[in-house]
Amino acid sequence: MSVHIKHQNRPLRFGRAALAAVVLPLFFFASACAAGGQSVDSKKDDASIVITLPADIKSLDKGVEETWNATNVTLNIFDRLVQFDSELNVKPMLATEWSTTDDNTWLLKLRSDVKFHDGSALTASDVVFSLQRAMEPSSVLAYYMSNVESVDEVDGATVRIRTKKPDPILLNRIGAWVDVVPAKAASNDDFGTHPVGSGPYKFENWIQGSEIALSKNDNYWGAEPAFTDVRFKIVPEPQTRTAMLLSGEADVIGSVLPEEKEQIRSTPGVGVLEVPGTRKMLIILDPAVAPLKNAEVRRALNYAVDRQAIIDTVLGGDAEISISLVQKAIPGFADGSDAYSYDPVKAKSLLAEAGYGSGFSVDLYHTNGVYPKDAEVVQAVAAQLGEIGVKVSLKTIEAGKLSEKLSSDEIGGMAYTRFGNAKADPSELYTYAVWSEGVSSFVTDQRLDSLIESSEHEMDPAARARLFQELEKIAVEEVVPWIFLFDLNNVFGLSDRVEWAPSAWEPIDLRTMSQRD
Amino acid sequence: MFGQLAVRRLAQGLLVIWLLSVISFGLSRLNGDPARLLAAQGASADQVEQLRDTMGLNRPLIEQYLTFIFGAFRGDLGLSLSYRQPVSTLIVERLPATLELGVAAVALAAGFGVSIGLVIATTKNHLLRGVLHSISLIGQSVPVFWLALILISFVSVTLRLLPSSGRHGIESLILPAVALAAYPTAQIARLIAARMTEAGRLQFVRAARAGGIPEGQITFHYVLRYSLPTVITVIALQLGAVLGGAIITEAIFAWPGLGSLSVSAVNARDFPLVQGIVITIGIMIVLVNLAADLLCLALDPRAGVAQ
Numbered sequence: 001m002s003v004h005i006k007h008q009n010r011p012l013r014f015g016r017a018a019l020a021a022v023v024l025p026l027f028f029f030a031s032a033c034a035a036g037g038q039s040v041d042s043k044k045d046d047a048s049i050v051i052t053l054p055a056d057i058k059s060l061d062k063g064v065e066e067t068w069n070a071t072n073v074t075l076n077i078f079d080r081l082v083q084f085d086s087e088l089n090v091k092p093m094l095a096t097e098w099s100t101t102d103d104n105t106w107l108l109k110l111r112s113d114v115k116f117h118d119g120s121a122l123t124a125s126d127v128v129f130s131l132q133r134a135m136e137p138s139s140v141l142a143y144y145m146s147n148v149e150s151v152d153e154v155d156g157a158t159v160r161i162r163t164k165k166p167d168p169i170l171l172n173r174i175g176a177w178v179d180v181v182p183a184k185a186a187s188n189d190d191f192g193t194h195p196v197g198s199g200p201y202k203f204e205n206w207i208q209g210s211e212i213a214l215s216k217n218d219n220y221w222g223a224e225p226a227f228t229d230v231r232f233k234i235v236p237e238p239q240t241r242t243a244m245l246l247s248g249e250a251d252v253i254g255s256v257l258p259e260e261k262e263q264i265r266s267t268p269g270v271g272v273l274e275v276p277g278t279r280k281m282l283i284i285l286d287p288a289v290a291p292l293k294n295a296e297v298r299r300a301l302n303y304a305v306d307r308q309a310i311i312d313t314v315l316g317g318d319a320e321i322s323i324s325l326v327q328k329a330i331p332g333f334a335d336g337s338d339a340y341s342y343d344p345v346k347a348k349s350l351l352a353e354a355g356y357g358s359g360f361s362v363d364l365y366h367t368n369g370v371y372p373k374d375a376e377v378v379q380a381v382a383a384q385l386g387e388i389g390v391k392v393s394l395k396t397i398e399a400g401k402l403s404e405k406l407s408s409d410e411i412g413g414m415a416y417t418r419f420g421n422a423k424a425d426p427s428e429l430y431t432y433a434v435w436s437e438g439v440s441s442f443v444t445d446q447r448l449d450s451l452i453e454s455s456e457h458e459m460d461p462a463a464r465a466r467l468f469q470e471l472e473k474i475a476v477e478e479v480v481p482w483i484f485l486f487d488l489n490n491v492f493g494l495s496d497r498v499e500w501a502p503s504a505w506e507p508i509d510l511r512t513m514s515q516r517d
Numbered sequence: 518m519f520g521q522l523a524v525r526r527l528a529q530g531l532l533v534i535w536l537l538s539v540i541s542f543g544l545s546r547l548n549g550d551p552a553r554l555l556a557a558q559g560a561s562a563d564q565v566e567q568l569r570d571t572m573g574l575n576r577p578l579i580e581q582y583l584t585f586i587f588g589a590f591r592g593d594l595g596l597s598l599s600y601r602q603p604v605s606t607l608i609v610e611r612l613p614a615t616l617e618l619g620v621a622a623v624a625l626a627a628g629f630g631v632s633i634g635l636v637i638a639t640t641k642n643h644l645l646r647g648v649l650h651s652i653s654l655i656g657q658s659v660p661v662f663w664l665a666l667i668l669i670s671f672v673s674v675t676l677r678l679l680p681s682s683g684r685h686g687i688e689s690l691i692l693p694a695v696a697l698a699a700y701p702t703a704q705i706a707r708l709i710a711a712r713m714t715e716a717g718r719l720q721f722v723r724a725a726r727a728g729g730i731p732e733g734q735i736t737f738h739y740v741l742r743y744s745l746p747t748v749i750t751v752i753a754l755q756l757g758a759v760l761g762g763a764i765i766t767e768a769i770f771a772w773p774g775l776g777s778l779s780v781s782a783v784n785a786r787d788f789p790l791v792q793g794i795v796i797t798i799g800i801m802i803v804l805v806n807l808a809a810d811l812l813c814l815a816l817d818p819r820a821g822v823a824q
Contacts, residue, residue: 248677
């Protein structure tokens with residue numbers, strides 16, 4: 001096939017070329033724009049609110065995605081049997097009261113005035129369905145239900161839960177994470193993208209990867225929801241979130257970086273809100289690595305770190321020293337800051353006593369850009385440990401690799417990581433990182449194991465608190481395969497039209513948010 | 518000749534896509550365990566193992582690969598592990614956003630790039646040429662994330678002219694498209710300027726000039742035409758690059774395209790989704806290059822002879 005080149009004899013001068021230079025791009029751009037996609041009404045009326053989320057949401061079904069990020073949305077669509085109050089104590093929600101007939105049997109009475117968004121009334125069978133659904137092996141919630149033997153319906157308004165072993169924090173597990181769903185709607189395959197709950201806001205619309213819209217549930221059984229429309233926008237870049245707050249495109253933004261705070265504070269109409277959080281940052285030490293085997297060395301490392309200096313200079317003040325395996329905001333926190341104040345002289349002498357007077361070298365594995373200022377924090381720690389002769393080589397690894405290392409048997413050095421506390425209970429970190437069978441535990445200590453195992457099944461709160469005190473003392477002062485650091489604050493940027501007193505439990509609960517007049 | 522080339526290129530494209538499938542399958546599996554990441558912080562090894570089982574990750578690798586590749590031929594890319602939705606559904610939902618941004622950016626780049634290059638090559642004004650040269654040099658050297666953040670803070674925050682992020686029609690397309698277009702605009706401008714300057718010295722152009730053909734006609738019919746195949750090749754490469762790699766731009770402008778989907782897929786070790794995205798982008802790049810090759814052949818039949 002041949003191609004003919006047509007010759008046109010229309011003379012063109014440079015004037016035309018210049019004109020073309022201007023018109024062509026405009027034409028291209030106009031046509032590109034015309035190809036543009038769907039449009040969403042971005043006008044805001046007075047009772048609407050826009051909230052940013054830092055990462056994409058994969059599913060609004062907790063059994064598929066149980067991250068904090070997704071919970072910001074699901075918390076407002078669904079109710080749970082119980083909830084945490086501002087001090088993180090368990091309080092009634094869909095269950096109005098509960099009792100135990102024996103240590104393994106719980107009876108929960110349900111509210112009678114609850115309707116799901118599809119109009120159906122909440123019954124005991126919906127609750128049974130919701131809990132049984134979370135027990136399926138394919139559910140990522142199975143972990144929270146692992147001590148549950150069975151769930152059944154006593155009558156239309158009462159549910160019975162039988163546990164395998166006595167479980168003092170059964171309600172913390174369920175209260176934290178298991179959403180109550182309507183049995184009928186939740187049996188649909190698309191429930192994760194079209195959720196139906198009984199919460200203060202109804203699911204409206206989801207533009208994948210971009211935004212989720214909720215609207216007010218006029219029939220909510222609790223306090224009247226403050227907003228008619230709620231939009232959650234997925235905005236991964238922190239500086240873009242700040243820009244959205246400053247330009248009025250967003251009312252609430254989370255995960256504000258220290259360097260963004262000043263700009264927000266100095267802009268009229270918006271402000272910064274800092275509250276204690278439940279994200280504990282610490283450095284895990286692998287006791288299989290030679291110098292770290294020695295308890296005196298581990299103690300020395302804890303004396304060598306100037307935590308307040310790191311908080312002030314690197315984190316912009318957005319954290320609080322917390323020398324404990326429990327987060328400061330959790331009921332039952334025992335402050336161990338007397339145990340390890342910043343004392344490099346003592347650190348040096350401890351090292352010398354342990355036979356490492358001339359120091360040693362060790363690897364510190366860390367992520368970059370996963371936790372706030374992670375790379376900067378470990379640099380500061382490395383410099384401070386360098387002061388006492390410990391040469392730290394920083395090894396940046398990817399978050400997934402780090403979590404794999406932490407759930408394996410060896411780190412091969414130290415690792416900077418975060419522990420959350422979904423159950424708002426001291427046991428979270430003990431069972432996870434101290435108990436010899438814990439997923440991320442590098443400790444084998446029989447005293448600790450037996451204390452942890454008793455605390456898991458101790459139904460008397462006072463006795464349980466004593467067990468934790470003892471646990472804490474042994475773990476922090478004697479065992480210490482961690483460098484204790486701090487709990488990160490939750491830092492939000494907030495429009496002045498929003499009034500909010502968030503709890504330390506991280507997800508955004510719109511029940512606690514209202515409009516300023 | 519046209520048909521031959523198309524068939525040969527398609528065969529090469531299929532080979533490329535098959536290789537991609539092997540590489541993306543292998544590489545994504547080298548990199549950790551999705552079940553551990555999906556499960557709750559404290560989930561036991563047993564629970565994680567059960568989750569892995571329900572996701573089919575305990576089957577032999579070769580079986581997993583064959584399932585994947587035969588499914589892919591039928592258009593079934595499997596089920597995403599983290600979204601628990603069909604991979605093809607997720608990709609189809611995000612593809613329009615990526616295409617929209619990619620096409621807008623490359624159209625901008627082609628329009629402005631060709632125009633600027635044209636002016637650089639033809640103007641007698643040294644100052645104008647110098648300024649345009651500098652602009653294109655800057656466009657090529659400015660990192661996209663910096664330009665993107667500057668655009669947001671100036672246009673969205675200070676002037677409040679355009680939305681900073683999201684995808685809500687044309688106004689929200691402008692900033693990301695401009696940010697993404699900067700580099701290819703500059704590249705196209707510099708390339709076309711160089712190519713046209715070079716063409717101006719060639720014999721057929723000198724002959725045309727000697728024959729008294731007006732300068733404007735020489736510019737458009739001889740010089741520009743001579744330069745076009747190179748430009749088309751570059752535009753095709755750029756289109757491929759922005760379709761597959763607008764990850765940073767998409768993240769900064771919260772643009773819900775394939776780039777942001779691939780970031781969450783990789784973070785979640787969502788093998789089927791990663792594979793699906795890589796294959797989709799691979800197919801698009803092969804098709805764009807095929808179209809460019811055929812277009813070049815149409816403009817310059819010598820391209821086919823040279824093969």
